[in-house]
Amino acid sequence: MKRILALVLTLAMLATMGLFSVATAEDELVDGKFAETRHITVDVFNRYNDGGTDPTTNVYAQYIHDKMLEKYNIDVTFNNRKRWGEDQEIGELLTAKLAADVSYTYNYNAVYTFAGMGGIINLAPYFEKYKDLLPNLYSTVGEDNLYYQQDPDTKEVWAFRTMLSSVNRARINTFIRKDWLDKLGLAVPTTTQEFEDALVAFRDNAETLLGADADKLIPYSTTTDIGWRNNHILTSFVADDLNDETLYVYGFDDRNILYPGTKEGVRLLNKWYNMDLIWKDFALNKQEDEDSLNKSGWIGAFQHNYDYPYRNGTDSIQASIKRAAGEEASFIAIEPFLNDAGVPRKFLSDAVDRNVFFPATNDEILASLLYLDFISDPETIKFLQIGKEGIVHEVTEDGAYKILPANGTEWIQNSVLNIDHTMTMNGLFLGDATAKSFSLTYAEVEPELVELAYNTAMDGARIVKKFTLPAIEAEASLGSALADFRDTWLSQAIVCSEAEFDSKYDQGLEEYLIMGGQEIIDERAEKLQQYYGVEIPTDLLTK
């Protein structure tokens, strides 16, 4: 009996010691470094690019790992996340309690929904407590972003928004084949009508432009992500004098599709579809299918991310069409879609990007925060973005950094400028050298084209004011399903006959609103009135 008692007491003592050491060691940094090695896991998106390296083990991952161990005695393991479908995956990981200590996602609804289940750590008290240990996080990401999603009542912060670099604020551009315009003697379109005329000319002169492949010519292309891929056409029909409050209430959809007026934009697309100006099979195919048509040089114009044809060096659309159709082949950015005030309006977001959060399973909060501070250090970001001199970049005479294609080497970056490793910063961040280096960061693309694309995408920019409100409950539960339905509704409205358009569009809109769209608009309006005292009508879409 005595022996058992002694054993129990010894075990109890050991357990208490263990607990005690865990409780106190968290704050135990000796010269800014943990006495005992800490282990954390960190998300990194894997885009599975052709010829790419494994982002969890490549030279950049190794660099982060070694530096963290050296600087803080923290052992970092990367958690491989797929970029496409990441929002679904993060739900699975959180459900299985397998999410990385430092996780990120583009979908705040996931974070908010799981926060309601007790699955996410409230970051606010830790920001307060450890502020002094996180100088880089505070200077690079900034308080605005750290507290971007703070609940005004409860003060909870479930996730902070990472930084969108100054040169990455640009969103979408319209691209057109300059060589085709030249071949047909057409000027660069500056109005919607001129753009339409150019598409008609492409359609009618397919033989001149593509010869034997004439039947493959697609004047204008899109995918079923209608709101993104035709954004500037749709928003050119939004009245310029709508105030920020109205745009907020109708701004749930990040494709701006609920902004009053966009219906006329969809009508224009429907008309073009029936004029055989739009890719007939767009609804049956995926982005990759469109990319391959584009790389074959068969597409005349499209809208996409502001630098889309210039991405990925030798595998870019720009480089591919040059190989397919000769050196003169080139996509250039244009801005023909003017709104009622004659402005080529582009709706941009605040300088916010992904949501970074800690799941409740994270028991290394300080170590995780130190990781975020390290990854926000300008020196770290610089190394991850421009890699090794002579392989990934070279320095020009005026001190700018020119990116080289690192194909076939271990230094190849799996995303433009390694944005998936530079977790807290999306886009070029090289201090003073940023502006002059920007147009040189696209391997194999003329810098002037990149500059033109950037300036075009930023021209006429409008950022809707941010309103600090509690999370909109309806958005968390309905967000993804609505986005899915939106694409269905708009695709169907585009492919129907012109006579059917109104009924198809209105029917889809009605269903969208019943599914939860109206609930979101109402909740936004209600909270806006509650916190800002501004009343916005909630029936503008159906009036």
Place this chain on the structure above:
Amino acid sequence: MFKNTGSKLRTVAKWLGFLGVLGALVWAVYTIANEGDVVNAIVTALAAAAGSLLVALVIHTFGDMAVNDETRTALAVKADREAHGIFEEPSKAPKTVRRMSWSIYMRRYGTLYLLLLLPIIFFLVFRYYPMQWIALAFKKNDILTPLWQVPLAKNNGFEWFIKAFNMKSFRTALSNTLTLNLMDLICGFPAPIILALLLNELTFKRFKKVTQTILYLPHFLSWIIISGLATRLLADTDGMLNILHRQIAGSGASALPFLSNPSWWRWTYIVLGIWKEAGWGTIIYLAALTSISPELYEAAAVDGAGRFRRMWHVTLPGLRPTIVILLIMRLGGILGSEFDRPLAMSNKLVTDVSNVISIYVYNYGLKSYQYSLATAVGLFQSVVGVILLVLANTFANRMGERGIM
């Protein structure tokens, strides 16, 4: 108390089943009294009871096997004795004569039990244990907190059912599931039977084997690959069939909208399903065909029956039990839905007819993190499935066929 191993096993099985159900009941009452959580208690008790019944059923089946075996042995011994002129008194004739000890029994059937162990563990871990989360259908959307701590959903726990039935997307998914499955049943169910009958009539062996192999092949292609093939073959402008169609009917001819028109799409979906699975489906019928005695065919031939008469009067009746069982199983699954087939085959233009319940559950459960809603829909689907299964089985029994229960 026990006469032999077989009946021992059967008794153990009965007690196990009884005690399992009783234990589940007691557990349910105890949980309700202590935690006041009715839903959780009932669902877990049901899962536990079902689990113990499953195990009991398996043991019972082995008991049956042992009894049969012992009876056979006893009869053989009796016949042997009779052959040697040893006759027993009729009054002493036993039902079973020899007792089999546990060690002999286990030596004979131990490996079978061992083989059965893995499937039983599989079912318990992946089918019965997770059943307790059915309770989520009646609770707040919270998959991380321990189940008994999650509060009941609104409307006495029926919030998600009400929500689902109020959603047009759910009603559409429900009707699409029924429509596609019924079409599949009507067109797809007879296809392997007809094919098996045709194959059965082939006399040139090698040709028959080659045909069979070719027919089986599509079964091994995933729906993702088939959908890719379908797009290349059937798309409006780039599809091979439409290119051919334009060459024949002239370039101005409007495209055949195999994939882009909702009603055309349905038939494309059904036809591709038949193409993929009919060949594979013949296997079970061909196996059943081998059990039909050739004497019946010979007798029918002697009676002057031609090929079709023989098919009608010999082959088809021989296949009837198999057909009935497969039909019952198909009917039970009429509300169930495949996932990869509609997901891969669908596109944004036909979602009105292609979104089935499994896609709805995927969209709302996994993609929108609405686990309670998805569980409610899944539960509804299962309950209706069981009801249909029982109805079909009863119907089959009435028709004089052996069902599956």
